[in-house]
Every structure is written in structure tokens, then in C-alpha cells.
Amino acid sequence: MNKYFSTKLSIFVFTAPALLLFTVFCVYPLLPEIWMSLHDHDGFRNLGFVGLDNYREVLSTPSFWTAHKNTYLIVAISLLLGLPLSMMLSLFMDVQTPRLRRFFKTAAMFPAILSVTVVAQIWLAFYEPNWGLFNSILHSIGLSDWTHSWLTEKKTVMPSIGLSFLWQYIGLNAILFYTGIKTIPKDYYEAALLDGASFAQVCLKITIPLLQNVIKYVLILSTLGSMAFYSHVRVMTAGGPGDTSRTVIYQMYYTAFDTSQFGKGTAIAVLFIIQCLVISFIIQRFVARGKLEF
Amino acid sequence: MIFLKVLSRVFWVAVGCTFLFPLYWMVTMALKSKNEAYANPFGIPTSWDWLNFGEALSKYHFYTYFQNSLIYTAGTIVLTLTTGSMLAYCLSRMQWRFNSAALFYVSLGLIVPIEVVVIPLFQLIKTLHIKNSYLGLILPYSGFAIASCVLMLYAFLRSLPKELEEASCIDGANVYQTFFKIIFPIVMPALMTQCVLIFIRIWNEFPLAFIIASKDQFRPLTVGLLSYFVNVGVADWGLIGASMLLSSLPMIIVYLIGNEKIENALTAGAILK
Numbered sequence: 100m101n102k103y104f105s106t107k108l109s110i111f112v113f114t115a116p117a118l119l120l121f122t123v124f125c126v127y128p129l130l131p132e133i134w135m136s137l138h139d140h141d142g143f144r145n146l147g148f149v150g151l152d153n154y155r156e157v158l159s160t161p162s163f164w165t166a167h168k169n170t171y172l173i174v175a176i177s178l179l180l181g182l183p184l185s186m187m188l189s190l191f192m193d194v195q196t197p198r199l200r201r202f203f204k205t206a207a208m209f210p211a212i213l214s215v216t217v218v219a220q221i222w223l224a225f226y227e228p229n230w231g232l233f234n235s236i237l238h239s240i241g242l243s244d245w246t247h248s249w250l251t252e253k254k255t256v257m258p259s260i261g262l263s264f265l266w267q268y269i270g271l272n273a274i275l276f277y278t279g280i281k282t283i284p285k286d287y288y289e290a291a292l293l294d295g296a297s298f299a300q301v302c303l304k305i306t307i308p309l310l311q312n313v314i315k316y317v318l319i320l321s322t323l324g325s326m327a328f329y330s331h332v333r334v335m336t337a338g339g340p341g342d343t344s345r346t347v348i349y350q351m352y353y354t355a356f357d358t359s360q361f362g363k364g365t366a367i368a369v370l371f372i373i374q375c376l377v378i379s380f381i382i383q384r385f386v387a388r389g390k391l392e393f
Numbered sequence: 394m395i396f397l398k399v400l401s402r403v404f405w406v407a408v409g410c411t412f413l414f415p416l417y418w419m420v421t422m423a424l425k426s427k428n429e430a431y432a433n434p435f436g437i438p439t440s441w442d443w444l445n446f447g448e449a450l451s452k453y454h455f456y457t458y459f460q461n462s463l464i465y466t467a468g469t470i471v472l473t474l475t476t477g478s479m480l481a482y483c484l485s486r487m488q489w490r491f492n493s494a495a496l497f498y499v500s501l502g503l504i505v506p507i508e509v510v511v512i513p514l515f516q517l518i519k520t521l522h523i524k525n526s527y528l529g530l531i532l533p534y535s536g537f538a539i540a541s542c543v544l545m546l547y548a549f550l551r552s553l554p555k556e557l558e559e560a561s562c563i564d565g566a567n568v569y570q571t572f573f574k575i576i577f578p579i580v581m582p583a584l585m586t587q588c589v590l591i592f593i594r595i596w597n598e599f600p601l602a603f604i605i606a607s608k609d610q611f612r613p614l615t616v617g618l619l620s621y622f623v624n625v626g627v628a629d630w631g632l633i634g635a636s637m638l639l640s641s642l643p644m645i646i647v648y649l650i651g652n653e654k655i656e657n658a659l660t661a662g663a664i665l666k
Contacts, residue, residue, distance in 0.1 A: 105488040109568045113487065114495065117480035117539055120472070124536025125502050128513035135513065142516075191405050203405075205652055206412040212648050212655070213415065214597040216618045217637050221415045224422075224630065230434050270412055271659065278660035327506040330599040334619055348508045348600070355512045356604065368509045379504055 207270025219334035279313030422634025458617035477542035502540025
């Protein structure tokens, strides 16, 4: 049967459209990206080969480093704060009554299906300095000294944006973890309970180790997702004040489309792709290597 | 101990409510008049004011953006699912020398985030003269969605028995008939999962649409909403609330109808790995 179906023509018909789409729009753009990063390009004309000058200039721009600091701050927030919170949320969901769990799951995923524009605009209202939610609460409990103009002060702007991002995806990650928890056989828990293990022991010794494949998946997803952090910044602060809240992708957009330096923009992109590759390689190589069978 | 348990439950229920707070806030904000929006931004409106919706609908090009979002999403889904499932079928069933090479090649697509190739994509789309057309976004979206679609369907097809195809082969059906009449219906559950995933991703996609769909008549909801916010400024939060609610409503309705399907689709990847 396989022979009968596998004529040259049918193989061509079945593979060509997808491979063509994939190659032209997903793989091919990497070539002009590298080529452009070695040229002086203003978006319309190629103004000549400049070698590594774009890279040199990009690396000596202070904004480039601010952007990297911000991007990795977001990565740190979503990994060090977001993942543990999601994990706690999913462990909590696991011990609830089915009805409460249903409510919880529906609620938790809700922010993740809203569009970025809507979520960012909602948080703009929360951070509004005069009547925003946070400052109103702080005033009403007598902590007026703690109020800030959250999105226009250099110190608070990045953590504030990070919080909105964190809030949007905590629930989704919790549900991913919870799906993993459901696939762990119940016998393990029964055995642990018979031996008199506490809830904390069960979580640390059984659930989390057996969940490592799901943890790895979520880790890759949220690392790459927060590396490419851009849209929230665009809607909430447009990179301001000054360049303090630009992320790497924002800096790339800004360089290419706002200042018409496509060569430098692509140089930032190439450097960024290398970082993405290195980081996903590190995760693949060092996290959860042993295959678990249960 | 009991006290601790109650306390932790109260805490987590409060957390659950914060996830729903934006919905409450959008609805109440949309019903407030301009003055009340400032005086009472987070409470329940004292009088219901439906004027915001009318005004938002007349100034905010909701129908255009909604239609565009629908075209982009539907176009991407149709294109990705047909081409992707065909490729996955070939890789899992047909005898082709480059099967494993092609599979590896396609899986590379999972590493590159769409944001980093925006600049060359922008140039490419200008060169192909599809910048001011729906294809300008549908084609790159599909190109980027194909990787995960093919990998998932490939895993699904490999677990299917071959008897059905053998039967249809004996009955004299050719490969196209077999694929569209027999395989397509069987992989429907996997296709639905992909459908949901692509829908959520493309409906909310922002970075690429922001650059490529620069003409107002081609903007999807996410980008159109931002340009509307910029126009309104911070002057009228009632209007902003109404337009946010209008833009989110399609997604909220879809979510309320199919939240279990959506949940299964979103988590499918986590267990597959």
C-alpha cells in the first residue's frame, strides 16, 4: 500500500505547499537578516557593505544594554516568581473540590485569552497616578508615601510592566502544571499517605520530581516568551520614560522602523537569535535529562 | 490547622477573583459616564449609561477590525491545517527518502520567535507586493504555525492503525481520495486542537500585525484598538472601557462556550513532550 501511494507526484503534492510556506516565511528571512546586518540599509536602499560596523555600533549604544537588562529582568521575574507561583496554584487546585476547581481553572486562564492591548490598557488604569487602583488603595490604607507615578518613574516602570505580564500568564502555566499532575498515577499518593507523609513532603518528593517533563516544557515556553517581551511595553509606555523600559525586541523595532537603520536593527536581531539558541540549548541540555517512566 | 486551611483557601480564592477582575472592570467602566469614570473608577456604576457603546461603535471601526481579525485567523487556520496535515501525512505514511530530514527541518521552526524576523519579513512582503492585502499577514502566520501543526499531527498519525487505508487502497481509491475522505475525518480531534491553538495565537497576535498592517482598513482588532486608544487619549475612560469590552467579547464568548476544549488544546503540548 505504501508503495502504491508513494508516487513522485503524490509526494510532491503533499509536501510542497507546507515546505514552501515554511521555507519562504520562516527560514528564508534569516538569510536577508544576516546579509542586511552586514550592510548599511535604510529600509529602501542598500547603502553599501560595512562589515561588522553595525555590530560594533549597536554594542556601544547604551540603550542596547538597557534593553538587555530589562529583557532579562522580565525573564527573571517570570522564572523566579512566576513559575513557583504557578506551581503553588496548581498544587492548590489539586486538593480542591471539583466545583471550586472548575471555577479556578476558568478564571485562571481568562487573562491569557484576552488580547495584549486590552490587558495592557487595563493595567494602565491600575497604575494611573491620580485615580488608579494601586495609588487609591495605598491612600486609603494610609500609606500615601508609597504611592508612585508607577509608569513614569525610572525605578518602578519595569517591575510594574513585569507584574502585568506575570499576572497574565500565571494562570495558564498553573493549568499546564495541573494537567501534568493529573497524569501522575494515584498509587504513589496512596502509598505516601499510608507512610504518613505530609502535604509538603508529597509535593516535594513525589509531585515535583514526576512533573519534570512538564516543568521543562513550561520553562522553555516561558523563557522564550519572556525573551520576546514587547507588546506590553509598546502599549503601556512605548519604551518610556526615555529608553528606560525598552526591551531587546523593542529596541530592534525602534532602531529599524523609527530611526530607519535597518542594518543596525537586523544586527540586534542576529545577536538576539544567538542568545535564544544558546538559552534553549542550555535548557535542553541541563534540565530534566533523565527520562522518567511511570 | 483548620484555621490555616481556611486562610489559604480564602487567599487563593482572592487570587482567582483577581483573574476575573478585569472583566468586571471592563463591564462597569463601559457603563459609566465620563464624569463618573473619574469620580468612581473601580466601583459599581450608580447609573447605567449605555451611550458609550453607541459612541464607541460610531468612532471606533469595530466592524472593520473585527472582520479583518476574522479573515486573518480563518485564513491562517485553513491554510495551515490543509498544508500542515498533508505534510504530516506524507512524513508518517509515505515512502520518501527525506522523511526524517524534513521532520527535523520543520521542527527548527519552533525555535525562531516571529518577532526576531520582523525586519526581513517586512522587506519580503514589500517585495512580493502583498503588503496591503490580507495575504501579507496570512502567509507569514501560516509559515510560523506550520511547525507545531506538523509535529503534533505527525505524532497523532503515527499512533493510528493502517488498516483503514489498506481497505480503501484495496477498494481502488487513490491517495487523494484516501486522504481527504478517510484520514481527514479521523484526525479531526487533533485538527480541532490545532484550530483552537492557532485561533488564540493569531486572534491576539500583535508584534507583526503592528508593522505589516499599517493601513487602517487592514488592521486587526489588537492593533486597531491601540490606535483608537491613542486617538481617545486618556480623556474618556468610559469609551475606552466600551471599546475594550466590544473587542474582547468575541473571544470571551468563544471561551465560555468551549473553555474545556480550549483548555485541552492548550495543555496538549505539555503532555505530548
